[in-house]
Amino acid sequence: MSRSLTFFAVALTAAVSWGLYHLAYEVQRLEDELIDYNRALLRDREAMQVLAAEWSYLTRPEALQERALRHLDMRPLLPVQIARIEHIPFAETLAPAGAVLSSGDIPLPRPRPRPLPFAATREAAYPNSQAAPRAGTPLPSSPVAPAPPFLQSAAPVPALAAARSAP
């Protein structure tokens, strides 16, 4: 019993010393790492301050104005160029050249296609596409594009159509 106790004590001592040794070095390593991180942090914060000052310097209104006058074809904003959002008409009050359909079966009231300035064919309007645009696909908003056949063939609701074509 005495012998095993001795061995146990020696083994324990060895293990604890080994553990302590490693712990001490691990702590030292971690502390060094912390200091390194903090130094890097400090360096970065300093760099950020320099960059903030530099940014503020480079974006001086004077410098921006000078550059804008030299490179951009812009003029000071005039009051007539400013509009309120409520003065902008809703898209549906404008003639929609293309309509978005959620279902192909529902006929949507839409204005009569404008008379085309030239004899446009569907192929001319969509030169690169063989298939007709499918329902649910926004159509190109060019006024010369004729409505696809499935819309032209659909009978519009008379009252709505009359209301739409009035203006």
Place this chain on the structure above:
Amino acid sequence: MIARFLQRRQRRNPCHPADLQAPPSLVRLDGAAKEVIETGRTRLVTAALLFALCFVVLAARLVDLTFIRNDTEPRVARAATLVAKVDQFPVVDRAAIVDRNGTLLATSLRTASLYADPRKVLNAREAAAKLVRVLPELAQADITERLSSDRSFVWIRRNLTPRQQQQVITLGIPGLYFHGEQRRVYPQGALTVHAVGFTDVDNNGLAGIEGFFNERLRDPARAHEPLTLSLDLSVQHAVRDELLRSIAAHNAIGAAGIVLDARNGEVLAMVSLPDFEPGQVGEASKDQRFNRNTLGVYEMGSTFKTFAAAMALEKGLVNMKGGYDATHPIRIAGFTISDDHPKKRWLSLPEIYMYSSNIAAAKMAVDVGPAGQRAFMQKLGFLGKPAIELPEIGGPLYPRRWNTIETMTIAFGHGISVSPLQLASAVGAMVNGGFLVQPTLIRRDPLAPLPADRVISERTSRQMRQLMRLVVEQGTGKKAEAPGYLVGGKTGTAEKVGAGGYKRKSLLTSFVAAFPMHAPRYVVVAMLDEPKGTKETHGFATAGWTAAPIVGRLVTRIAPILGVPPVHETPEVRSAIAIPGFNAPAEPGRPQPTAQERKLASF
């Protein structure tokens, strides 16, 4: 316990004398031998106890160190503590100054200053040649001489940029060292110099906000939190740009401009020209360093008729239909008060204001009386220093004796000198519904109560708005019109005081305005010092030709920045800003007084 353990060990030990000799049951030690063994055993036990005690003490100390920590002891190793709290420690020890949108106006940067230990420099000539290549502004001969001196410390150059520092390091010259320093940097340069101010080489604020808030900016606890001003850099630039343009056009010697929020007193722009680069304070002249907005006090001229009119309206001595006779100049105590735009007839109040009649303004003030006028001026803050956060504040100049003649001249802005800032805040009170708000350069907390005193009634304020709008629509300030923004204002042309009285040729022209006039939000003051007439102004140098156009251009420019939408003049807006019979149709069923009636009314 230890004694028994030892005893047992002794027994188990095969080399123990007990094993070599006869079994213990047969041998009995007596006398001297027993005594010796007993002594040895006692000594062993004592030694073991002592060692045990030592270990117990060590264990206790270990427990104490690990579990029961003393507060005075550092919780972590010292080296770690110094940098562990880096988050709370700012990189620099003077707080930054930013504008209301967070744009950096002043900041401290860590810079490196280059010094040398000449005794460690191996080849002074070669080192100097290399240094000059990186820092071309240094004189090679001077550096060679410095590097070959016998001293152990010589400055090479203070405050290097990070790039220069890197270049010097790359040179790899032995004996060169860097000393970390802090330097105040003003990225916006001259743009905000009179408001922000500057510091000395030791980073002590000397002027402007830097001077006024020196303690706050140096406070280590708040060094990481920037000081937010009320200035808006874009507006500030627009003001400076327009003033510079007018100075050039009219060959003026100086100019000042203020944009003030009429509702809460925030100064959005404050420009005084000529100005200077804050980095080169030493080279700036006294005139450049002079802040015309707060330190300068001037006789403002006709802009003061605004207050004469407001005072008379407030006291009920005149209404919008009433007026005064301005046919003849007033002669009093050897002085003659005459009009610059003489109409030589009875003038109604809107006409008095619109045509800027000195005679009628003087008569109006006399009706109020010296005491009443003085009290009104006091209420508007013209008789004290304005409380703005700057060290450079000029006190107003006003007569100690305030009798009838002083009352008359003060009515049209002579005999009293105030700063443009005082004028701006008083005009703010005229248009904002009647509250005088303390102007400030620090961004206000929108939730904090506003320090404001009522000076005129809501009704008088509305009438003043109408009068000011009339000046721009039909009077002397037509050039201040900014279509869509309903500018209203008043011109002021004063002759500067020189040796032996007023100088006819050196004028101080100003225009004080507010917009949009149906619900005024911003007050704009533009002032030109000694403008000259040009071909475009037909030789005129008066405020209507020199100062008013600044305001017109400026408002068009800053209104979109400030988020003021252009106003469509609906009938409601029109009725709020127009005066029936002038810029609005006369009220039906109420005939305008005939010339005869007007004459009678003036008596």
